[in-house]
Amino acid sequence: MNRLFLNSYVSVYIFSEAVSLILALLLLYITIKAIIKWDFNSNSKEQYSLEKSIYLGSITSHFLLIVKFILLVYLVYTLDAISIYIPGAMCAAGVVSANSYGMAMLGVKFITIFLLMLYVTFEKYDLEAKYYPIFKQREYILLVAILSIFIEGFLDYSYFSNINLDAPVSCCSTLYGNLEGHNPLPFNLDIKSMLLIFGLLFISFIILLILEIKALIFIIAPLFVAISYYSVVYFFGTYIYELPTHKCPFCMMQKEYYYVGYFVWGTLFFGVAFALIWTISKIWLKVDYKGIKRASILLLTLFVILNSSYVLIYYLKNGVFL
Amino acid sequence: MKKLLTIILTFAILGVVGVIIVSLAKKDAPIVVVKGNKEHKPLPIKLHKTNDTQCAMLIETEKNAAEVVSPDGRTWFFDDPGCMVLWLKDKDFKEKATLWVKTLDTNRWVNAKEAKYRVDYFHSAMHYGFGAVEKDSNKTIDFNEMSLRMLRGQTLANPKWRKKILGK
Numbered sequence: 399m400n401r402l403f404l405n406s407y408v409s410v411y412i413f414s415e416a417v418s419l420i421l422a423l424l425l426l427y428i429t430i431k432a433i434i435k436w437d438f439n440s441n442s443k444e445q446y447s448l449e450k451s452i453y454l455g456s457i458t459s460h461f462l463l464i465v466k467f468i469l470l471v472y473l474v475y476t477l478d479a480i481s482i483y484i485p486g487a488m489c490a491a492g493v494v495s496a497n498s499y500g501m502a503m504l505g506v507k508f509i510t511i512f513l514l515m516l517y518v519t520f521e522k523y524d525l526e527a528k529y530y531p532i533f534k535q536r537e538y539i540l541l542v543a544i545l546s547i548f549i550e551g552f553l554d555y556s557y558f559s560n561i562n563l564d565a566p567v568s569c570c571s572t573l574y575g576n577l578e579g580h581n582p583l584p585f586n587l588d589i590k591s592m593l594l595i596f597g598l599l600f601i602s603f604i605i606l607l608i609l610e611i612k613a614l615i616f617i618i619a620p621l622f623v624a625i626s627y628y629s630v631v632y633f634f635g636t637y638i639y640e641l642p643t644h645k646c647p648f649c650m651m652q653k654e655y656y657y658v659g660y661f662v663w664g665t666l667f668f669g670v671a672f673a674l675i676w677t678i679s680k681i682w683l684k685v686d687y688k689g690i691k692r693a694s695i696l697l698l699t700l701f702v703i704l705n706s707s708y709v710l711i712y713y714l715k716n717g718v719f720l
Numbered sequence: 721m722k723k724l725l726t727i728i729l730t731f732a733i734l735g736v737v738g739v740i741i742v743s744l745a746k747k748d749a750p751i752v753v754v755k756g757n758k759e760h761k762p763l764p765i766k767l768h769k770t771n772d773t774q775c776a777m778l779i780e781t782e783k784n785a786a787e788v789v790s791p792d793g794r795t796w797f798f799d800d801p802g803c804m805v806l807w808l809k810d811k812d813f814k815e816k817a818t819l820w821v822k823t824l825d826t827n828r829w830v831n832a833k834e835a836k837y838r839v840d841y842f843h844s845a846m847h848y849g850f851g852a853v854e855k856d857s858n859k860t861i862d863f864n865e866m867s868l869r870m871l872r873g874q875t876l877a878n879p880k881w882r883k884k885i886l887g888k
Contacts, residue, residue: 485873566873587743595739598732605729609722614733621736 400559402483407476408558411469415554418465421458422547428455429544433537438530456521459540462547463514470507471660474651484567490648491570499557506550512671513543519675519690523683532683570646574631583628596629600702607673607695615677619670626666626701634662634705637712642720662704669697750778757793762820762829765797774803775846782822784844784851786832789818801837802848805870819863821852828854836860839869840885842876849876849885 402408428451437445477490487493494500520536574582583592599622606615631647638650638658650659672694679687713719751770754763765787770779773796779785786804788796790813798804801821808814819832824841832852838860841851850866861869869875876882 564873565871566878585740585743586746587739591739591743595736598735598739602729602732602736605725605732609725609729611729 400561401563402480402558402561405480405483407479411473411476412554412558414465414469414472415551418462418469418547419551421462421465422544422551425455425458425462425540426544428452428458429537429540433534433541436533436537438533455540459514459517459521459543463511463518466507466511466514466547470511473504473507474648474660478648478652483563484561485564486566486569488569488571488649489646489652491573491646492567493561494648495573496562496565496567497557497560499553499560503550503553503557506546506553508667510543510546510550511667512674513539513546515671516675516678517543519679519687520683523679523685535682570649571643574645574647583632584624587628589633592625592629593633596625599625600698603673603698604695607676607691610680612677612681615673619674623666623670630662630666630705634708636720637708638662640712640720658704662701665697665701665704669694669701672697752796754795755793757789757795760789760793760818762787762822763795770797772797772799772803772845774798774807775800777845780845783827784824784841785822786852787820787829789820791816799845800848801832801850801852801866802844802846802870802875804832805867809871823854824851825853825855830854833863836862837866839866840876842886844876847875847877849882 403412432448432452432455435444435448474490477493481487481489481493484493484496487496494504517536517539520532520539524530524532524536583589587595599618603615603618603622606618627647631645635645635647635650636642638655639646647663648659649655650662651657652659672690676687676690676694679685679690709719751766752773757763765779765782765785767780767782768778771777772779777799779797779799781799784800786798786801788798788804788808790796790811796807798807804819804821808817808819811817820829821832821835822829823835824838830852835852835854836856838851838853838857839849840859841849844851848870850870853860874881876885
């Protein structure tokens with residue numbers, strides 16, 4: 399067994415994930431039973447007991463959504479905390495790159511949260527409709543979310559058990575730093591053109607949401623996420639750290655930077671996730687959740703304002719850009 | 721209002737597409753890999769314009785540089801034999817690849833698996849300390865030993881190891 403499992407942060411995390419896996423198992427049983435046996439028109443005892451277990455499943459999925467979100471934040475905090483045990487790592491960036499499971503694990507966690515959010519939205523619609531018109535569809539979404547939770551569990555275990563505490567890893571400066579001659583930005587962009595695209599994509603995204611051009615949102619959203627990621631790491635982040643050579647997506651989640659990274663990445667993730675959920679609801683359910691759309695616009699705007707304010711404040715304080 | 725927003729949206733999307741096309745058309749990206757080296761020979765390195773694939777630094781000198789040629793003729797370049805070892809460790813063609821290093825003593829490209837490596841060459845590009853040479857001595861190790869030490873982190877970049885080897 400990897401010695402890391404004895405670390406209190408890691409053991410608490412693994413234990414919590416194990417509990418969520420057990421809940422996911424229960425949910426899997428309820429969901430499969432519901433998909434096979436659900437018949438809303440039936441008055442049988444079995445249907446009555448199924449409706450009761452669906453209620454339990456509903457509470458469990460809501461609970462899992464909250465737990466998964468808290469655990470994601472806690473995981474990042476844990477990765478940062480254990481960086482002192484891994485030679486070469488100075489923040490969560492080095493720890494995540496300690497093996498090939500790290501980034502996959504983080505990616506699947508975001509997918510799980512998104513799927514659970516989508517399920518909760520669909521469930522809300524289904525319950526309000528009284529006759530459960532999309533019952534099976536929402537249960538299929540839940541099934542995919544449960545599958546994602548199991549993949550997450552596998553990746554969690556594989557990741558932590560494969561961290562070699564004796565092998566040095568790269569620090570964030572090596573992973574994301576200003577490497578001579580190497581352009582890490584997509585499409586061979588330079589910083590200026592990347593910022594131009596960032597601004598244009600933000601404007602496009604907001605207008606698409608206002609004008610409700612749904613098909614284009616699916617194209618612009620992933621592009622905006624990718625460009626935002628690079629913009630934060632390679633431009634806005636340097637103003638958060640007030641150091642032109644410090645390029646890291648994780649260090650900003652440390653105490654020294656007032657944990658601002660959680661807000662930066664949180665507003666981006668939830669802003670885009672809400673936009674996608676609104677679009678899917680609009681296309682699939684033909685229902686317009688204006689609150690979700692407004693929340694998305696608000697969060698995306700907050701994301702841009704938060705990042706830009708660091709640049710502006712730095713300029714006002716020092717009279718120059720980095 | 722709707723008309724105005726549509727016009728702004730059209731220009732914004734056109735702007736995004738335009739900037740991406742212009743950026744992709746730029747040809748100043750450094751060389752990372754050269755295809756078609758079917759003879760598996762060492763290729764001359766275009767200094768200051770070629771990237772080390774592992775550490776992503778531009779290669780400044782051929783001295784102690786390394787190259788990996790995959791069975792299909794793709795060639796990657798490295799500024800330090802240590803970088804080559806790190807990059808190669810998880811490649812499925814690592815056994816079949818042809819490896820080259822430019823030696824410090826004879827200034828020739830030699831098969832990296834047959835070369836010897838000084839362990840105290842502090843001026844290696846990444847300060848791992850391994851300097852490729854052709855002549856064997858009591859301060860040199862073979863390729864397998866160098867690879868093992870590299871993967872174990874027993875390099876001059878490791879302060880404890882540096883003290884052991886160099887005494888400082």
